[in-house]
Amino acid sequence: MQSYKIPTEVSAELRINKFIYLTDLLLLFGLFTLRMLTIDYIHSDYHWYFTIFLVIVGIILVIRPFSNPRKRMLEALLYALARNKNTFSAIDYNQEKKE
Known part of the structure; x- marks a missing residue:
């Protein structure tokens, strides 16, 4: 009977180096592709202003906010x-202090 190794963590992001993840790289590649497709218009x-604008947008979208470092x-x-802006949910501050 064969034995299979089951990964212990499947939800971890793939890190390319210390600062960039695979998702970040794909997002930046998508912005580069968008630039190449729309630069003729x-x-x-x-052209330089548009390129600088896309670089700034790319950096802003990849940054992780301090309030929620697990999300971009x-x-x-x-x-x-x-x-939904018509709904309200209370924030339990005691729960945040326990974690």
Whole structure:
């Protein structure tokens, strides 16, 4: 009978080096692809401004906020935009202190 090794942690992100994860690299690659596809529609005087803008947007989306270091700014912005603003949920401050 064969024995299989079961990974102990399957939800961990793949880290490429100390600062960048695979998800971050894919997001930056997607922004680079977006730039290459849309650069023909931008006036030639504004190519550098457009590139700098996309670099800044990419850095902002990859940054991890201090309030929730397990999520990226992109995920925090998506949660803020998608949440139902007509509902209310109380925050249990005692639970946060226990963790």
